[in-house]
Amino acid sequence: MSTSGFDLFDREKRLLEEGPSVFEQGSVTQLRDFSERLFERFRGVVRENEDLTKHSDRQERRLVKLNQNLKAQTKELDERKVALETLSRQLAKYLPPQIHEALFAGRYDTEVRTQRKRLTVFFSDIKDFTQTAESLQPETLTEYLNEYFSEMTRIALSFGRNHRQIYW
Amino acid sequence: MNDLIIESTDRTPAIRFIRHTLSFEIEGESYPEDVAAFYGQVIPAIEQWQQSEATSLKVCINLIYINSSSMKALYRIFDVLDQGRASGKQVSVIWGYVEDDDVMQELGEDFRDRFPELAVELKVTD
Numbered sequence: 251m252s253t254s255g256f257d258l259f260d261r262e263k264r265l266l267e268e269g270p271s272v273f274e275q276g277s278v279t280q281l282r283d284f285s286e287r288l289f290e291r292f293r294g295v296v297r298e299n300e301d302l303t304k305h306s307d308r309q310e311r312r313l314v315k316l317n318q319n320l321k322a323q324t325k326e327l328d329e330r331k332v333a334l335e336t337l338s339r340q341l342a343k344y345l346p347p348q349i350h351e352a353l354f355a356g357r358y359d360t361e362v363r364t365q366r367k368r369l370t371v372f373f374s375d376i377k378d379f380t381q382t383a384e385s386l387q388p389e390t391l392t393e394y395l396n397e398y399f400s401e402m403t404r405i406a407l408s409f410g411r412n413h414r415q416i417y418w
Numbered sequence: 419m420n421d422l423i424i425e426s427t428d429r430t431p432a433i434r435f436i437r438h439t440l441s442f443e444i445e446g447e448s449y450p451e452d453v454a455a456f457y458g459q460v461i462p463a464i465e466q467w468q469q470s471e472a473t474s475l476k477v478c479i480n481l482i483y484i485n486s487s488s489m490k491a492l493y494r495i496f497d498v499l500d501q502g503r504a505s506g507k508q509v510s511v512i513w514g515y516v517e518d519d520d521v522m523q524e525l526g527e528d529f530r531d532r533f534p535e536l537a538v539e540l541k542v543t544d
Contacts, residue, residue: 302486302489305521
């Protein structure tokens with residue numbers, strides 16, 4: 251309901267209000283005049299409704315088309331997201347968590363430049379490694395090393411270290 | 419008959435009704451929260467023109483989107499324009515639409531068919 255006092259249907263409403271008194275008390279001339287105005291407005295309303303319906307159908311078609319495009323784009327984005335998540339999981343195996351997280355959050359600067367940093371270098375050697383390696387199956391050795399690296403990484407990370415480079 | 423200038427918003431078109439150039443423009447999108455309140459400013463201005471001594475009006479309509487209620491208001495405007503034409507005023511209407519916008523093009527064609535005496539000209543805009 252408008253607060254302006256203007257009514258888009260004022261012409262139709264005026265005719266509806268006028269009708270009962272014309273039908274009850276109006277002369278033949280008044281009835282004829284009223285019928286003509288009523289007919290004219292009715293014709294106008296039918297035309298408006300025809301065009302409104304057509305316009306509404308066209309808008310609906312446009313919406314359906316937009317919706318289809320949106321669904322196609324969403325599907326494509328979902329596929330890219332899955333690919334990116336797979337890549338992320340693969341990279342996570344080779345990158346420290348902080349760098350991995352910064353990289354995928356778009357916060358990691360990949361520019362190659364000289365940097366001076368205070369480092370802590372930890373050297374370790376597994377006692378009798380060569381002898382142990384010779385006596386183990388490759389799968390078992392890999393499992394053994396992974397356990398060692400995981401534990402060492404966990405310790406390094408607990409001190410807030412964000413780089414690890416392991417040589418052996 | 420006064421000028422009527424209304425700036426466009428996200429939901430309402432710009433309205434420029436200029437007395438000295440006898441021109442009336444609607445431009446933008448039309449889906450006001452209160453259609454009667456918005457077009458309640460515009461339709462009386464057109465009715466004033468129709469009842470005035472002015473002998474002509476150049477109308478330019480460039481709408482990107484129009485909802486059903488606004489269409490009812492536009493019909494009302496066209497009715498008044500047509501009455502002005504019938505009473506001897508010279509009325510020209512340009513219906514602009516963006517290329518490939520079939521919906522607005524076909525709506526312009528509908529108005530052209532409904533008001534053949536107004537000679538609505540359809541024009542692709544930039």
